[in-house]
Amino acid sequence: MQKIETLFVDLSDWFIAWLQSLGVPLAWADAILLLIQFLCIVGIILANITILIWLERKVSGFIQQRPGPNRLGPHGVFQTVADALKLLTKEDIIPSKTDRLIFITAPILFMTISVMLYIVLPMGKDMQVVDLNVGLFFFISLGSLTTIALLMGGWGSNNKWSLLGAMRSVAQMISYEIPLALSLMGVVMITGSLRLSDIVAAQDNVWFILLQPIAFITYFIAATAELNRGPFDMPEAEQELTAGAYTEYSGMRYALFFLAEYTNLVAVSALLSTLFLGGWQGPWLPSWLWIIIKTYLVMFLFMWVKWTFPRIRMDHLMAFSWKVLIPVTLVNIVATGFGLYIFKGIGG
């Protein structure tokens, strides 16, 4: 049991020891390990997304009373692989009226940012690429950068639908960034740290979803908007804007946007489990399995919401953020402050 628990930590320790035995200096060995960790993350992301897209289709099929993909492999598990192959072999079209540089960089930027989010995520006991002391802050600020990628895609496409989609996305992200950050304040106040490993450690006895239920809900809603998922999928809104910011993209460039959105989804779900569901902590099973289970549970929640709700209207969306979410999160912060004060008073 202990072996499985520390499997990946042991592996990297053994790897460094092996490199040092070959005469590589420690600093170099660390750098090589970092590179390998990065490759592992990309691998994990791609593997996860392959499963996730299949899962999303199956879940939506289940909700909509239809079988979902069922042709390729058992229960259609290879459908995503086939789709990826199709997208890869598609002709790469760049419309002539686009702003080429921006058009090409936008999906790459989007994907890069999404992958960077994983650097600070604790993926198990002692399993974190970099344990920044401002980990949470890093995550939130990077997450908001995706807006720029969307705006670039929408602007560079030189298409009215794309522009409208990009405009919507900027408006939406700016208004949802605030409740997103504010709802996490309660957690930070209790822990007294922005370091994600500290936050996980602080949930030793009780998960923060019990201490901060309102923050969990507000963060969940704001994150749905941040992820551009239904019912907040304004920038895409295929019924109104055909495909919003992605209208002109096809083939692998489109797939990159698509992948990046799912990468974000996994990252945000993992963060949610880290902040509110006790992170990698849990009995019996190894820690890295726990975080995977929790992440998938949160992702299922996201899918469930997406496939049952209609899309909200743009002005309602903005009003909801400014008139409901932000006041609620502010009240939550004040209440947490009082709570902490009283708790400390009692505890001495």
Added chain:
Amino acid sequence: MLQTEQLTINIGPQHPSAHGGLHVEAVLDGEVVVDAIPHVGYVHRSVEKIAESRTYAQFVPYTARLDYLGTHLPVIGYVQAVEKLAGIEVPERAEYIRVIMGELSRIASHQLFIGSLAIDLGATTGLLYCMRDRERIMDMFEMTSGQRLLAAYMRIGGIAEDLPPEFLPAVRSFVRDIPKMIKEYQGLLYGNEIFQARLKGIGKLSAQDAIAYGVTGPNLRACGVSYDIRKAEPYGIYDRFDFEIPVGSNGDAWDRLMVRNEEIIQSGRIIEQALDQLPEGEIRAKVPRVFKPEKGKSVYHRIEGAKGELGYYIVSDGGEKPYRLHVRAPSFVNLMALPLVSRGGLVQDIIVNIATLDPVLGEADR
């Protein structure tokens, strides 16, 4: 002062929510709609001209392709118009079967309305639920005519073939299940806060405007005008049935949905009564394949289609083909109200308005 510019976008004719080949030229000021001008004609196939070179009986299948979502209704309208013109009596049993088929078509059309409205609002799941229920009606059409979508089942003087034995139990069980279906839509769609917020107060149409613009059918009744041709000018045997005309009060998108929802229930009631009264006997009058109505005679016959007043104006010159046939298509006339209800709203409301005015382009473009 910042200089702003109006943006013109073309919604359609190829667009996820264009409901066929509808093209709406939307002039926007940011997200606010300054004007929304519908352009039709992308699926024009000139059925009125085709009618002039077909005999009365040959033209029957063309009418099924007008409102293909409630396929029996335009056919019933046409054969009744010709029967009126040529003075043909229809057997009782055929009349009842026509009522059953017509009301089933109306339910199918309204169910698709609810489903497509749901998907236009981004609630993809709603469509699948409505399609699942509509599928049962399609199966019944297949039982009777072998065709699911374009069942040209009506004939001049009656219907094509008698009902198969498995049809009646299928209709009965479907009608019994209607309240259950409505309850499910209620739970999935109508009860949803976002769904209501997207529809209530959107695309308001006053009763005066609706009448002046010739808006008919559920769209007119949503404005609070209790006008249903089945009651106002009963055709066929509609005067024998007991049903209510649901009306709205605000004339907004929500009322247009609720009126249709209620109409599904009322159509179910009519079908139930028709099933109980269904007599045995002949299904078709003896009508020669080629017949010549009196010269110079003309008729305007209108029925309550799924979308509104569906009228046929037929002029005879004493020949075996109509001299002139005009279809008064409700979708065509209802679409005229689109700019009226869309101005001042948001882009997203245009989609709602198109969906709730419920045009079917096969009928609008003819």
Added chain:
Amino acid sequence: MSSQQAVIEDISNTWGNQIEVLEDEFFAGVKVPLQILPELFRKIRDEHGFNYLANLTAVDHQDRFELVYHIYSIPDNRKLMVKADVDHDAPSAPSAVSIWPTADWQEREVFDLMGIRFEGHPNLKRILLPDEFEGHPLRKDFQMKG
């Protein structure tokens, strides 16, 4: 309803022998000269409550066009058919858009397919056919290419 007859009588009294009462078993109607159409429409809408123009179409009789209006009054459930002949060589008729806005598209359709010009129509363009289409297909002399 007796008022159905009263409307026709009122019309006959106003315009006398200019109009012709049509013997139609399905639809009570009058045939009037073109120039009194707007006046007639305004009269029946304002005085007799005919607020709903259901159908507007035209028939090509080769020597003349015939405009047909089917008009209803929604609250009283009355109906009236109005017919008017239009000259075949230079077909033109007064528009009814200012009386019933619903005439807008229906007149455009008649213009498009039958080629009758409606004077006073705000936006008389082709509606079902493309703008560059030549000819008016519902005319009897329209050449159909196979």
